[in-house]
Each structure stands twice: as structure tokens, then as C-alpha cells.
Amino acid sequence: MALMKHIHKLKKIKYKNGNAIFFCTLPDCHYKIEAALALGKETLCNQCNESFLMNEYTCRLLRPHCNNCGRKEVKTNNGKKFYINKRSAGVLQELAASDVSNLRDRLDKISGDEEI
DSSP, X not given: OOXXXXXXXEEEEEOXXXXXXXXXXXXXXXXXXXXXXXXXXXXXOTTTOOEEEOOHHHHHSSSOOOTTSSEEEXXXXXXXXXXXXXXXXXXXHHHHHHHXXXXXXXXHHHXXXXXX
């Protein structure tokens, strides 16, 4: 049987005794490594499938992802929080544009009342 060479896509399994092990989720791959030893290893992102190096933060994740992926907290103009994917920059630009126009309208209204 030939040896397959590829970059692994990891998922963490935690056992009741406290051990944490990363398993490769690609088909026909039986690779596993202890979570502490995965630091500095090259792996595939679970969201965008790009390769990246594991760091201390990604070693703590259940399904490690690169720094470009993941969630980002966003607050609306009424103070509500929600999370969006970091890669969806268009949504952030739309939110920023609507907030800026809303603030501009409110400032115009306030400054227009004082001039009268």
C-alpha cells in the first residue's frame, strides 16, 4: 500500500480522562496527534481549506481555522451584538455605510434645528 502524502485537516476529540487528540478528517487517513504536539504543524483550515500553521490559539479549537476565518463581533447602531464571518467584508462595509448615513442624517437634523 502506497503512503499518502497530504496536509491533514484536523478535528479535536476530548476524552473523559482529560486527554485531547487531533484526528485527520480526510477520507482514508488515520493520522492522529496529541493536541499539545500539534503546535507548529501545517494543517488545512476547516472553513476555507487553505493551509496554515497551528499556533497556541488554534490548538485550543475543536475545529482549527486560519486567522482569516472565524467569527467577528459586530455591534449595530442600536447596541445589539451579533457575529459574522470575517471573510464577509461586504457585509461590514454595508453596515458601516448605513451607520454613517444614519449618523449624518441625525447630525444634519440637529444642526438644522439650531440654525433656525
